[in-house]
Every structure is written in C-alpha cells, then in structure tokens.
Amino acid sequence: MDKDNLNENENSNIDEEKELNEEKELNVENIIEEDENLKNSEGAKGEETKPENEEIICEEKEENSNQEEDLNQENQEIKDECKRVINKKVKITIGIIAILAVVSYIIINLVVSKYDDIVYPGYSIYGESIVGLNKEQLQNKIYEYKNKIDKKIINIDAGGNLYKLNVEDIVLSYNEDKLLNQIFKENEDKNKLQKLAVIIRKQKNDYKLDIEVDKRAIKEKSGQISKETSKKCEEPRVLINGKNIRYEKGKKGIKLDDKDFLSNIEKSIKQNNIDKQNIKISGKYIDDNPKVNIKDVEDVNYRISTFSTTYGSGGGRGRNIEIAASKIDDLLLMPGDEFSYEKSVGPVTQSNGYTYAPVISNGELIQGIGGGLCQVSSTLYNTQLKAGIVPTERRNHSKAVSYVPRGLDATLATGSIDYKFKNTHKYPIVINTYAFGGNLTIEFWSNKDALKGVEYKPVGYANGKVANTYLYGYDKNGKKVYEKHIDTSIYR
Template identity: 35%
Template sequence: MSNNNLNTETPKEVVQSTPKSIISFLKSWKTILIVFLILISILGYWLIKNTNLINSYSNKVYPGAYILNKDLGGLNNDDLHKALVSLIENISDKKVAVEANNQNFEISYKDLDATINYEDLENEILSFGKNEDFFQKINLLKKPKNREYNFEVLFNDEKLTSFVSSISNTIDVSPTNASIDISGGAINISSDSTGLKLDSDDLLENIRYNIKDMNAPNILNVIGKVDVVNASITASALNNVTSRISSFSTSYKAGPSGTNLQIAARNIDNSIVMPGETFSTEKAIGPTTIENGFVSANTYVNGEVVPGVGGGVCQVASTLYNTILRAGIIPTERLNHMMKVSYVPIGLDATLADNLIDLKFVNNFDVPIVVNSYAGNGNLTIEFWANEAVKGGITYEPVSVPLSSLSADTYLYGYNSNGELVVNEYLNRSTYQPLPN
C-alpha cells in the first residue's frame, strides 16, 4: 500500500511543475523580445535622426568653421560665397603705405584688384568632414572643433609694379658726372653730384610678401630703401688729369670730307675714358647720318671710290690710332682700310663703318684719359691727357715696316729717358688692295 502511494504522488508533482516553468520561460523571452524591440526602435530612431542630421549638412559647412572670427558653420554654397565676398570687400578697404626718402605714397587694395581664390577656398571649407565615416561625421557635427581657415590675398601684379614705378619716378635722381674741358692747354673741371635710386626690386618683393597675408593690418606700412648713387666720373678723379701724354696730327682738305672730319673731331673732343673702361670710336662719333649733320663724301666700298654719307671720318680714326699707340696703349679692335690712305704711313691707318667696324681701346691706367680733339685750318690734332707718370718715363713711337707697296708690318717701340729701346712689340700686318684706275 505504501509503495503504491508513493508511485502515484510523484508523477503528480512533476505534472504540476512543468507548466509553471514553461510559462516562466515564455514570460522571460517575451520580456527580452520587448526590450530588444525597444532597443531596435531606439537605435532606428537614433540612426534616422543622425542620418537626417548628416544629410542636412551635405551641402553645408560643418560647424566650427571660421575665417577672421566669422562663423561659417551651417552656410550653404551660396551663403558661404556671399560671406567670403563680404570679407574681401572689407579687405579691399586696406591700404599699402610706402615711405621712401621722407616721402609718403599710398594705394588701396581695391586699386590693386585684391581678391582671393574663391573656388579653392569654398571647396576646402565645404568638403571638410564629407569623406569621413558615419560615426566620425556625427562626432564632427555634435562635438565640433573650431578650425580657422586661411587664404592668400591675390592682387594685380602689373598694377603693383606700376605703383612702385611711379614711386621710383618721383624718388630717383640721376647723379651728375663731372666734366672736363681742355682748351689751349688749360684744364677746367666741373663738379659732380650724387643721385638717389629707389631699390624697386626690394620694395616690390616686400609688398608682394606682406600683402598676401589675410591678417595684415588695415594700413600695411612698408619702407622703401633708397640708395645714394655716386657719379661715375668724379671731379676728384679728373683732378689727376694734369698733362698731355700723347699727340698726333694729320692734314686735311676743305670739302665734304673735311666737313665730316670736323664733326667727328668735335664729337669725340673731351671724351673721358675712366680706368678700366673701353672707348669706342664709333660710339663716340655717333651714327654718320644726315640727321647728325654728316654729308656725302668719297668712301671706299668694294675696291671702288663711291659717294657715301660720313666719308672722311676715318681720318679721325687713323689720327686717333696713332695717338693711342703713342700713349703706349695697344687697341683691342682695329682694322686697316681696304686701300691705302695718304694722310698716315702705310700700316698706321684705321677705318670705321657704322655697326660693323670700330676702333677700340681700354684704359688700363689708374687715372682717367681725356681725348682732346680739334680741327681747323686744314689740321686735325688729337691728344691724350692723363698723368705723365702713367707712361713710366717711356716715349712710345709706332713704326711701320713696308713689306711691299700694298702691305706693312707695324711695331710699337718704346724708349727710356736715355734713348734706349726698351719696348719692341709687334702689332699687326696690314694688307691693301690697289687703288682703282
């Protein structure tokens, strides 16, 4: 009996406990499901809300964007452009003020066409954050970090250069060279004066560098450097010219050639050749044109005597050549005539042709050389004045050694105070064509 009772009670308890555990289990899963659905809803709401937030800034500036303390956050393309244009209008009111040689000059940014690269700057500002991932975008939008954008002010460089040129035209003063006049052995020297020169390149670079700065002050003050320019020929240098160091003369006849000779002689008179400087006879005489007073006279062209404007100036070159050699100077450029001339020995002539043939020499002395030239009464004389010490006590004499009726070798001899030959230098060989019949 007792065993039977035990057997019937145990299953009953099991039967009663099973439904309760199932119900409890179902209730817990229902709760979890509800919680899950709630979380899903919350997440969905959060995603939708933040997606909408991100989308709302797809064509707007992310928060935290500033230029010159102006907040640009939330502006769309058009409003951003308007804001930048407004900033540039304010910048256009700025000015560049230059002080140079105690004078003041001013120009506005507006007059320099001040602007910026709108397209690049707007793209930079608007594109910020747009390529980040979803969560980074949310962070940038809800927890923005301020960022200051910079830009470079652009300007019209041609107008800036013109502004600096106008300053230079006002400031610059050319120095005045001393001059010398030698007449009848008397030497008269005028004084020199210094000039002023604006360092235009330095001023341009200074303004270009500072005007680009968006944070430049409303008045950009710039100092223009002005240099004192000394005269290239000073009275103190010319005071070393004390004596005649060489001279040579030739005779000429009156007529068109004589007229051209006199003009050429006048043009080179009192020419100053500073130490180390090259003297160009062609340049000193100037173009042999009708406009410069020269007339038509006989010239040598292709082995023939033909009329040509300026004929006769070569006698000035030949006379000068002999004066150069007697100063102990060897020309750096010299060419003999096509045919022999009568006014100097064979091999001691020199010819000229505009833009083609020249007679040149370099002043290797440490004092200036003054070319003194005068023509009149059928006589042309050219002298070099400097300082007797430059020749070192040597008397120079050019010597022509004829090789035939149409050629000659030329030498430069130098004699000391005892008459001894101390310089014997070969110069060149001159070859000529026969005179036309």
C-alpha cells in the same frame, strides 16, 4: 491552574536553571584544571585527543564560516545583478551612439557634397565673394577681373610733367588658369571632416591674379621720362688750351629712381582696388653724383702722346671730321675705363649733325652719312698706340687710306664694327682734339710718370696687300725695352 501553582512552577524552573549553570561552571573549571594538568605532564595525551573546548570553538568557526558563505553568495548575486544592469545600459548607449554616428555621417555627407563642384565659404577675389560659383562661373569672373586690369591707365607725375601708361601695354601674362585650378583644388585632398571644418569656419581666403609685368617695357618708359626730366651730373673736367690746364669740379644732378619707378608700377597694377579705373603714381628723384673726384683728375699734368693728319677743309667730309673730333674733345678716361668710338661720336645720323660724304664700303668709295669719321678714329688709334696702349677692338678698312700708313688705320661701321681701347695706366687720361683749317691733331694728356720714361712708336710693315703692325718702346737712351705685334691688316 491557579496563580500560586504558576509561581511555584516558575520558581522551580529558576532553581533548575541555576543548578544547571552551576554545573556548567563546575565543568568548565574542571576542564581548565585538567587542561593545565595535561600541559604540565610530560607524557600527557594532549596530542592524542582534543580538549572539549576546542570542539566548541570549531563549531563556532564552522557556524561563522557558513554565515560568511551565505553573505558572499548574497554579495555575488548583487554584483551579478549590477553587471546585468550595466551591460544593458552599455548596449543602449552603444546603440544610441551608433544611431547618432549614422545620422552624423548622413548630415556631413549632405553638407559636404553640396560644395563638391562649387567654391567653398570664405573665398573671395579682390575682396569680392566667389562662394557658390561653379568652375565656369569662376572662370568668367576671373576673366572679368583680368579685363578690368587691362583697361586701367597709369598716370605718372614725374618732375612736374604728366605721362600716361596703358596697363595692357606692360603686362606679359596673368595666371588666370592657374588661379582657377588652385581655388578648386584647395580642398580636394581633404577628408570629409576637414572639408566640413572649412565650411563651418568660413575662414577668409582672398585671392589676387598673379600678374607678370614687362620690365623691359617699363624700363624703356622710365628711360624716356628720365631723359626728359632728369638733370645729369657733370663730372670733373680737365680743360686744355695749348699748354694751359684748368680743372673744373663736378656738379651734382638729379635722376629718376628707376627701381622705385618699376616697383610703384608693379604695386599699382596688383593693388586690391580692382574697380578703380585710373592709377596715379609719382616719380621719385634721387641725387646723381659725379663718379670722379676732382683730386683724381688733378693728377693730369703732362701730354704723353700726340698724332696729326690732314684733311680737306670745308665740304661734307671736313664738317664730319670736325664734328666727330669735337665729340671726343676733353673726354676723361679713368684707369680701367674702356673707350668706345661708336658710343662717343654716334649716332652717325643727320640729326646728330653729320652729313653725306665719301665713305669706303666693300672696297668701293660711295656717298654715305658720316664720311670722314674714320680719319678721326685712325688719328686717335695712332695717338693711343703712342701712349703705350693696345686696342681691345680694331678693324682696318677694306681699302688702304691715304692719311695714315697701312696697318695703322681704324675703321667704323655703325652697328657692326667699333674701335675700342682701355686706359691701362694708373692715371686718368684726357683726350684733347684740334680740328681746324684742314689739320687734325689728337693728344693724350695724363701724368708725367704714366709712361715711366718709355717712348712708344707704332710701325706698320706692309707687304703687298698685307700689313703687320708692331708697337715698340724705347727708354731715354734709345734702347728698345718693349715690342709687341698688334695686328695683321689685309686690304683689297
């Protein structure tokens, strides 16, 4: 075919295509025109048949729908493939984690089990590591510390004087067994991870023995040191000579601080420096101030009672009477204070100035240290009753005495029988004594208003071996305003 024929054919085809397009455009215009006519017509058949353009649109939609389904199918396939990949990776990860968990469990068990029967890292006693010790080794170590403490010596500097105190003499107990169990049970209830954390952290846990000291023994030592080094205060005094009264101010003293002494010793024993052999402490001293104000004792201005007895001067008995009387001379009793005869004149020993003389024991007269002291207590008892004061503790002799009426005596038996009374007046009382030339006189001095104008008289009514003691009180007109049964005394 030649070139001219080809061009002719191409032109012919182009003309045919133009005709077809023109025909299609004409058809579309006709369709649109018909569609508009159908819409404007009331009885049109638009509802019964579909226009040709709708069919074309439906075909296009169907084609798009198919394309969308194909696309969705492709997407689903991609998603399914991703899931398969992810599931595979998850399974691999879980497998790795499981392997690591098993390995970790084995490692944890190996590490923790190593310390099942030994002390964990970080533990020490008195700063010395005890890590890795088994129970027996730790027990030996604790007893080693205990023995080191027992051998310590406390050097005490008190008031310039030096004293020594052995630790083993003042320790009651150690908690060695409790400490041993405490260390081994510290991690007993923890799980394996918690135990591993303790091992890894190596947190410091330093222990010390819990030492119980004998506070009584320390107080005895403190009392001994205080007695030798302290200077006791002096209370205000009322000095009576006949009818003359003189007042003296009190004086401040110093004394060992018992609480600080005890605290220092306890701390020194429990200190961390376990290897230090000797301990040094210094006694602390505090002021010892008078308890009584001078203004209070200046209320003493009047003798409210007095009583006298006689004794054979010279000899052991006379000497004992004079010593006992001197020990209670100028003794001051503030309101509410209780007087103890044994405490005031004791101890009844030769070292305290007393000597042998006849004493009554179980109704018999025998030789004994301090014979004659009961005459002083009996004379004091009558002075006390005449001051309108009732005794808080009093016993009669087993056998009646000659120096006071029956029922008006008061005996003393060191360690078992004492004679006591309390100052029940609102003013101070000063005991004033005279013992010379076979005459013993004891006076109570207080304020002129102490007895409120009442005169007291004690009376013992004896009937055979029994005597009942009464105390009567009379006003200035001689009228009885007070009566009280004091005691019943029975003699052999």
